[in-house]
Structure formats: C-alpha cells, structure tokens
Amino acid sequence: MNNILETLKKLWMESGFMGFFENGGWKSLVMIIVALVLLYLGIKKKFEPLLLVGIAFGTLLTNLPGAGLYHMAMWDAYVYECPYDAANEAILYNVEEERVLSVEEYMASLPEDAQEPEIIEKLSFTDIAHIGGLLDILYIGVKAGIYPCLIFIGVGAMTDFGPLIANPKSFFLGAAAQFGVFFAFLGAVLLGFNGNQAAAIGIIGGADGPTAILTCMLLAPALLGPIAIAAYSYMALIPMIQPPIMRALTTEKERSVKMEQLREVSKTEKIVFPILVAGFIILLLPSTAPLIGCLMFGNLLRETGVTERLSDVAQNALMNIVTLFLGISVGATTVAARFLTLNTLKIVLLGLIAFCFSTVGGLLVGKLMYKLSGGKINPLIGAAGVSAVPMAARVAQVEGQKANPSNFLLMHAMGPNVAGVIGSAIAAGFLIKVFGA
Amino acid sequence: MNLKMNLGDAAIDAVMGYAIVFLGIALLVLVVVLMGRVMSRKKPTPAPVPAAEQQAAPVPAAPAAPGTAGDLKLYDTPDRDAAMIMAIVADELKIPLNELRFISIREVKKS
Numbered sequence: 001m002n003n004i005l006e007t008l009k010k011l012w013m014e015s016g017f018m019g020f021f022e023n024g025g026w027k028s029l030v031m032i033i034v035a036l037v038l039l040y041l042g043i044k045k046k047f048e049p050l051l052l053v054g055i056a057f058g059t060l061l062t063n064l065p066g067a068g069l070y071h072m073a074m075w076d077a078y079v080y081e082c083p084y085d086a087a088n089e090a091i092l093y094n095v096e097e098e099r100v101l102s103v104e105e106y107m108a109s110l111p112e113d114a115q116e117p118e119i120i121e122k123l124s125f126t127d128i129a130h131i132g133g134l135l136d137i138l139y140i141g142v143k144a145g146i147y148p149c150l151i152f153i154g155v156g157a158m159t160d161f162g163p164l165i166a167n168p169k170s171f172f173l174g175a176a177a178q179f180g181v182f183f184a185f186l187g188a189v190l191l192g193f194n195g196n197q198a199a200a201i202g203i204i205g206g207a208d209g210p211t212a213i214l215t216c217m218l219l220a221p222a223l224l225g226p227i228a229i230a231a232y233s234y235m236a237l238i239p240m241i242q243p244p245i246m247r248a249l250t251t252e253k254e255r256s257v258k259m260e261q262l263r264e265v266s267k268t269e270k271i272v273f274p275i276l277v278a279g280f281i282i283l284l285l286p287s288t289a290p291l292i293g294c295l296m297f298g299n300l301l302r303e304t305g306v307t308e309r310l311s312d313v314a315q316n317a318l319m320n321i322v323t324l325f326l327g328i329s330v331g332a333t334t335v336a337a338r339f340l341t342l343n344t345l346k347i348v349l350l351g352l353i354a355f356c357f358s359t360v361g362g363l364l365v366g367k368l369m370y371k372l373s374g375g376k377i378n379p380l381i382g383a384a385g386v387s388a389v390p391m392a393a394r395v396a397q398v399e400g401q402k403a404n405p406s407n408f409l410l411m412h413a414m415g416p417n418v419a420g421v422i423g424s425a426i427a428a429g430f431l432i433k434v435f436g437a
Numbered sequence: 438m439n440l441k442m443n444l445g446d447a448a449i450d451a452v453m454g455y456a457i458v459f460l461g462i463a464l465l466v467l468v469v470v471l472m473g474r475v476m477s478r479k480k481p482t483p484a485p486v487p488a489a490e491q492q493a494a495p496v497p498a499a500p501a502a503p504g505t506a507g508d509l510k511l512y513d514t515p516d517r518d519a520a521m522i523m524a525i526v527a528d529e530l531k532i533p534l535n536e537l538r539f540i541s542i543r544e545v546k547k548s
Contacts, residue, residue: 168469175462182451189447198447269476273469280468284461405531419462426461430454 019065027336028063034334035060038229047236051209051327055229058331062135070135070332078123078143079221086131087118135332138325142217142224147326148210149294154319155210155421156274156298157311159389163415165269166262170381170412172365174419177385178427179361180205184354185431191346196220199431201347204231205354206424207238207386211291213330215428219435225334226344230351238391239398241352242359242383246399249363250379254370256404257378259412267305274299281426287436288429295421358386362416384413387420510541518542 012018019025038056042049062070073091077084082093082100088110092101101109103119110117120127125140141147164170185202193201200220203212204227212231216224234241246255274296282289301311366382380400384392393413400409442450511519519542527534 165469165473168466168473171462171466171469172459175459178455178458182455185454186444186447186451189442189444192441195442195447195450198442266476268479269472272472272476276468276472277465280465281461284464285457405529422465423458423462426458427454430457434450434454 014066016064016066022065024337025065027340028065030340031063031334031336032060034339035063035331041233041236048232050323051232052236054324054327055232055331055334058135058328059225059334060331061328062332062334063336067133069133070139070335071132072333072335072338074123074128074132074136075139075143075221075333077120078128081122084120084123085117086120087115092119135329138329139332141322141325142213142329143221145214145217145290147322147329148214148217149290150318150322151210151326152291152294153298153301154314154322155389156295156300157302157314158319159295159299159302159418159421160414161273161299161418162265162270163262163411164418165265165273167412167415169369169377170415171419171422172369173362173382173385173416174387174421174423175385175426176365176382177358177362177416177420178206178423180354180356180358180386181424181427181431183357184350187350187353188346191350193343193346196435197223199435200227201350202354203424203428203431204234204347204351205358205386206420206427207231207235207355207358207388207392208421208424209235211387211421211424211428213326214291215432218432222338223343223347224330225339226347227351228330229334230348234351234355235388235391238355238386238388239395241355242386242392242395243399245356245359246363246380246383246395249360250367252403254367254379255400255402256407257370257375258404258407259378259381259409260376262411267303270303271300274303277422281422285426285429285433287432288425291425291428292422295425355386359383362386362420378407378409378412381409381413381416385416385420385423387417387424389417389421390414392420393417509539512541512543514542514544 020029035056038052038059041047042052042056061067071089073089074084074086076093077091080091080093080095080100082091083103084091085106090106092103092106093099094101103117107117120131125144128140129137181202182205183202184205185198188198188201189195196219200212200216200223203215206212209228209231213224213228216227220227278293278296281292298311298314301307301314362382362385363379364382365385366377366379369377369382370379378396378400380396381393383399384396386392393410393416396413397408397410400407509519514522522542523534523537523539526539527537530537
C-alpha cells in the first residue's frame with residue numbers, strides 16, 4: 001500500500017501540474033490562457049488563421065510545465081555566446097552586467113539542490129539538435145533566418161508585379177507607408193528600448209511578417225515572440241485599423257476618384273523586372289539580399305513560364321510547410337518568464353502606433369499625388385502601401401467603393417501594396433545595416 | 438551597437454532611414470521606367486494592312502437603333518443569362534441599366 005502511495009505521490013510531484021504551483025508557475029497558466037485567446041481569434045474570428053493558430057499552439061506547448069519542447073536558456077546561451085549548463089538549464093552569463101561568468105562564480109551561485117553541472121562551452125546548432133526539444137530543433141530554422149526567406153520565395157511566386165510595372169509612380173506610396181516604421185522606432189527609443197530593440201519593434205510598421213521576424217531575429221532575438229504576435233495580429237486587424245484613418249484624412253471627393261485603366265504589361269517586362277530589382281536593390285543595400293533575393297527569385301519562377309512546377313511548389317507546398325514550422329516555433333518563444341513583462345505591453349502599443357502611422361504616411365503622399373496629378377490618383381491607394389498583401393489593397397477597394405459604388409481600385413491598390421513589400425525590405429535592410437553586429 | 442540611444446541620434450537615424458527608403462525607391466522607379474521605355478521601343482509595330490485587304494473589309498454594320506447603347510456580343514451565353522447578369526451588375530453598381538454599356542459577355546469555362 002505504501003509503495004502505491006509513494007508511486008502516486010512521485011507521479012504527481014513529477015507531473016506538469018505540479019509546475020503550476022512552483023515558483024512563477026502561475027505565469028505559465030496566464031500564458032496558456034493567452035494561447036487559448038489567440039486560438040479563439042484565429043479559429044473563430046479568422047485573424048490570420050494560417051499563422052496565428054500555429055503561433056498560439058506553440059505558445060500553449062512551450063508553456064506546459066515539464067514538456068521540455070523548447071529551452072529558452074539554451075537559446076540565450078546561443079545569443080550571448082556564453083557557456084550553457086545543460087543539467088540545470090542555465091547560462092553562465094550575468095545579463096545585468098552583460099558579462100560571462102566564470103565556472104567558479106557560477107558554481108557559487110547554484111542552489112544546494114541543483115544537479116551536477118554539465119557545462120557546454122559554446123553551443124552550436126548541432127549541440128542544440130542533440131540536446132534540444134522538438135521546438136528547439138524547429139526554431140533553428142528561424143534562428144538561421146531560413147523560414148522568413150523561404151516564405152518570401154512563396155510570396156514572390158504569388159505576387160503579380162504587373163500593376164506596379166504599369167504604374168511605377170505607385171512605388172512612392174510603398175515608400176511613404178514606411179513612415180510608421182521610423183515613427184515607432186523613435187517611440188521605442190523614447191520608451192527606453194535600446195537601438196537594436198527599437199529597430200526591431202519599428203519594423204512591425206512594415207506590416208510584413210517575414211521581414212519583421214528576420215529583422216527581430218538579427219537585432220533583438222529576445223523580443224521575437226511579442227514582436228511576431230503583434231505584427232501578425234495587427235495585420236489581421238487591418239480592416240479595422242485603416243478605415244477610420246482613411247476617412248479622417250481624405251474627403252468624399254478624393255475617395256470617389258476613379259482611376260484610369262492600367263496599361264498592359266508584356267511578359268518580357270515581367271521576366272526582366274525581378275532580375276533587375278534584385279540586382280539593383282541588393283547592390284544598393286546589400287543587407288536586403290536575403291529578403292529581396294528570395295522575393296524576386298520566387299517571382300521569376302512565376303513569370304518565366306517554364307518553371308511552373310517550381311512556382312506551384314513555392315506557392316503551395318513550400319509556403320504551407322514553412323508557415324507551419326514558423327508559426328509553431330515562433331509561438332514557442334513566448335515563454336511566460338520572457339513574455340509577461342511590461343516590455344510586451346509597450347511592444348503591443350508601439351506596434352499599433354507603427355501600423356497607424358504607416359497608413360498615415362501612405363495616405364498623405366497619396367493626397368500629394370492626387371493634387372499633383374490633377375485629381376487622377378485616388379489617395380486611398382496610398383494606405384495600401386503598408387505591405388499586408390493583399391489585405392490592405394482590399395481595404396482600399398472597399399473604402400473606394402463605399403464612396404463611389406462604380407469604383408474599382410483593387411488593381412491600382414495592388415501596385416503600392418507590393419511596393420510596400422519592397423519598401424519594408426529596404427527599411428529593414430537599412431536598420432540591419434545600422435544596428436546589426 | 439546595443440546601447441541606449443538618445444532621442445536626437447534616434448531622430449537622425451529615423452529621418453535618414455526614411456530618406457534612404459525614398460531614395461532607393463526613386464532610383465528603382467527610374468530603372469523600371471527606363472525598362473518600360475526600352476521594352477515599348479522593342480515592341481514590333483503592327484504591319485500595315487495591305488490595300489487589297491482594306492478593300493475587302495466588311496461594311497460597317499448599320500447604326501444602332503435610337504435609345505440603345507450599341508451591340509452586345511454574347512459568347513456561349515444564352516440571352517436569358519445575359520439579361521440576368523446585366524441586371525445583377527446594374528443592381529450591384531447602383532447605376533440604372535440604361536446608363537451602363539455592356540460590350541460582350543463570355544462564359545468562362547473551367548479548364
């Protein structure tokens with residue numbers, strides 16, 4: 001009888017449930033509730049479900065005590081390039097003093113009931129694959145910057161740059177809508193973030209998930225969870241965020257402008273475009289190479305007409321597989337101890353500011369183009385300059401049609417929309433260049 | 438660079454960053470416009486129609502009856518379906534049918 005009770009007690013003590021009653025265990029419970037809310041938003045409200053459901057489930061898995069699917073300390077050791085104690089899941093690093101601890105200092109700081117340390121001097125991806133959990137292994141794809149780039153191949157294969165080639169002026173709207181990136185960057189500095197963190201937060205305003213993830217991973221990896229969640233949540237909320245700003249900054253007359261039919265773009269132009277843009281932008285800002293290179297490669301696959309199978313894989317199978325891995329591994333970074341901080345709230349607020357001011361930037365330059373063109377350009381298409389393809393273009397179409405039911409702005413808005421992808425990649429390239437190692 | 442920034446430096450970086458985005462895009466616009474010009478120059482101009490063919494061209498149809506907006510060409514679309522489509526479009530656009538002009542209606546076949 002005693003043996004049975006002992007075994008049951010041992011089972012209970014070693015179960016994940018016990019983890020909720022340990023020091024800080026309540027935070028895991030809060031994060032599980034956050035995960036359930038995100039799942040609700042993704043499934044019921046259809047907020048970017050393809051990514052949000054994965055992120056939410058990653059959040060759920062990573063915060064289940066004892067699951068051991070993701071090890072935050074191990075990734076900290078990788079980021080700080082310091083020794084890692086695999087037995088106690090701790091790093092030999094003092095974050096406040098920003099210095100590596102000696103083994104003696106570390107041993108002295110260990111509690112009495114700690115296990116015998118098993119120190120690894122410098123972690124490599126091979127070590128992580130060897131000792132890490134499933135989500136650690138999937139996270140290597142984020143850390144190595146593979147997933148965002150692969151997603152960009154898919155985005156390129158799905159994007160028709162025809163409207164942009166037909167009306168190159170709309171490129172400027174894609175540039176103008178990066179206003180929120182730099183405004184939020186300033187706001188983040190004002191709220192006490194350092195330069196790297198502020199740059200990573202600012203890029204949320206680019207409304208481009210893969211760009212935000214890559215930039216964050218290179219500049220402020222510790223903030224990846226909140227930044228990714230803020231970026232994707234606000235992208236899903238674009239139909240709610242943008243219309244009030246659009247109506248406030250434009251008149252009924254401006255919104256009802258019908259734009260002229262776009263010229264036809266030849267197949268040769270569509271083939272030359274990705275080659276030209278990749279070469280030109282990468283030469284101008286080499287740090288944009290991973291994003292622009294992959295985006296334009298995907299687009300070339302689409303336009304050549306001889307790589308249909310590859311284009312199909314990039315648009316469907318590859319995109320789906322990478323989205324799956326990206327979502328769940330980004331969700332895994334939302335460990336309670338790291339996520340439930342004041343900084344997360346600040347990031348969520350700054351993300352909203354970034355989206356709003358990106359819309360404002362696009363609209364103001366749209367209004368300028370309306371004046372300069374003698375009323376031929378509908379300023380609403382400026383708001384589509386925030387990437388979020390094709391959601392932002394759809395919002396411009398809906399608002400334009402509300403003002404004038406015979407207005408069809410979708411194709412005109414697609415130009416600034418895809419220009420926004422290029423604009424946010426340039427903005428990210430600039431920030432990585434200035435603040436990167 | 439992993440230090441706290443002062444607002445002045447951050448403002449300079451922000452303005453410079455925004456300017457770089459515009460500069461990059463402006464140069465790209467230039468390149469794309471040039472590409473468009475080169476491509477349109479290379480486009481073969483349509484060969485002039487031989488005089489014999491010009492003479493053989495069909496006689497233009499009789500002018501449309503007063504009050505109509507011209508001929509509507511139907512491809513694989515029964516009259517009844519065409520009427521329904523026109524009514525739906527007029528209703529969606531909130532424009533009276535007599536103010537709309539339909540040029541042709543073609544059934545898109547699933548491949």
